[in-house]
Amino acid sequence: MTEQESASLLRPQSFSVVAPAGHGKTEMITELVSHSCGRTLLLTHTNAGVDALEKRLRKRSVPSSLYRIATIASFCGSWCKAYYRNANLDKSPSLYLSDNAEKDYERSYVGAKEIFSHAWAGVILRASYSAVIVDEYQDCTKSQHEMFLAISKFLPVKIFGDPMQGIFSFGGNLVDWNSIEFENVPVKTSPWRWHETNPLLGEYLGVLREQLSPCLYGHPCDIHIEPCNGSIEILPPDVDYYKLSNYLSGRYEKIVYLTRWPRQQLAFCQKMRGRFQYDEKQDCDELFEYSRHFDEKIGAKLFLSVIEFAGKCATQVRVELSSYIHRLEKGNLDFHRISKHPELGKLLTECEKLDPNDSVGVLLEWFRSNDLFKKYRSELLSEMIRSVRYARSQGITLNEASHCIRATPGLQRRYNQFQFLASRTLLSKGLEFDCVIIDMSSEKQQNRLSAKEFYVAMTRAMKRIFIIAPSSDLHLL
Secondary structure, eight states, X not given: OOHHHHHHHHSSSOEEEEOOTTSSHHXXXXXXXXXXXXXXXXXXXXXHHHHHHHHHHHHTTOXXXXXXXXXXHHHHHXXXXXXXXXXXXXXXXXXXXXXXXXXXXXXXXXXXXXXXXXXHHHHHHHHHOSEEEEXXXXXXXXXXXXXXXXXTTTSOEEEEEOGGGOOOOSSSOBOOGGGOSSOBOOOOOOOGGGTTTOHHHHXXXXXXXXXXXXXXXXXXXXXXXXXXXXXXXXXXXXXXXXXXHHHHHTTOSOEEEEESSHHHHHHHHHHHTTSSEEOOOSSOHHHHHHHHHHHHOOHHHHHHHHHHHHHHHBSSHHHHTHHHHHHHHTTOOOOTTOOSSHHHXXXXXXXXXXXXXXXXXHHHHHHHHOTTSOBSOHHHHHHHHHHHHHHHHHTOOHHHHHHHHHHOGGGOOOOOOOSEEEEEHHHHTTOOEEEEEEEOOOSSGGGSOOHHHHHHHHTTEEEEEEEESSSSEEEEO
């Protein structure tokens, strides 16, 4: 940024800044925080976004006393928990479990807006922070936007985003960037993300963004993907994924496979036999579903359910344990004639004497430690084991524990250590990888990435991109 641009961003007023992917938005935010006169509240949408901001601030040695980072959901939830009557909620969000998490989040945004309509809330905000910075604002819903408008009466709200990356439009209620009340501050940007790793790729992605820009106005895009000096390669739909991953594993440290739907992710992970890990969403449906099953079952039915759950997390489970499955389906707990994996039979016999939750924990630990089963959902498996431990320590049901460890900020664990990841653009936004594999092989348009999703996927790559598609000519909506 120039000195004049920096001065414009440091002024104590609300404003908006548009910056394409990889064009220094996080660096601008870091500079604002480091030069702030007080403590800045930094808000974004995902835990991955929180991680990215924290890493950049630590890298720049910005004192932690100058900022607080949180997701928008956790920030609003904490205020609604403390002042739920002022939020017009009948009880604190921490006191109930809902089967509709999106509805609960929406209630907390509306509730927070109600809280911030009071002058006393403004006194607390001003005593705590000098400004609020919101990252990835293009993904804000209208209710979140109204909440930030309420805050802006007490504190400067400085928003950063890129309309081209607005891909969270599940309910069609995203804020319209063109009608945002905050003044736009023009800032000249450059593709800094690729400056050291692949400058040519960074320049090409800027050209691609212009080609995809008609989608911002609801128009389809027909584009031709350039090889970009060998940085981008088109692979046929019948590509041998395992050979591809073998080729890439010695060349790149971090690789992500991106597709649109969870079922496509899972199919890919199963083909990779544990080499790629499935990227779980925050509201982990199968964790909640199976924890409820475990609460409701005992004996053979419980053991069968645990094996079924293990089969959701790893390969070879049904094949290797078919004899145990057949007996358990009949309610038979006599395993002494099974010669394959006799240690599991002994373990199941011991588990008959244990508390049901303890038996679940013992069995899952056995699965986790057995290298024969190639785990491709390590996060799901680890979270269930954590749920068992938390349920035991708190004296609550396993299902209650599973909701708690996923929803409570202090209990959440971030799984960002996976080298090879199978994800979706919704989950990978804000992250960077050496190499990206983008699956555009489906003949059905609804199973392929949209124009915005494609742009987000392409800009995750630092060095190399592989696109699985029939040709280099793509039609995007």
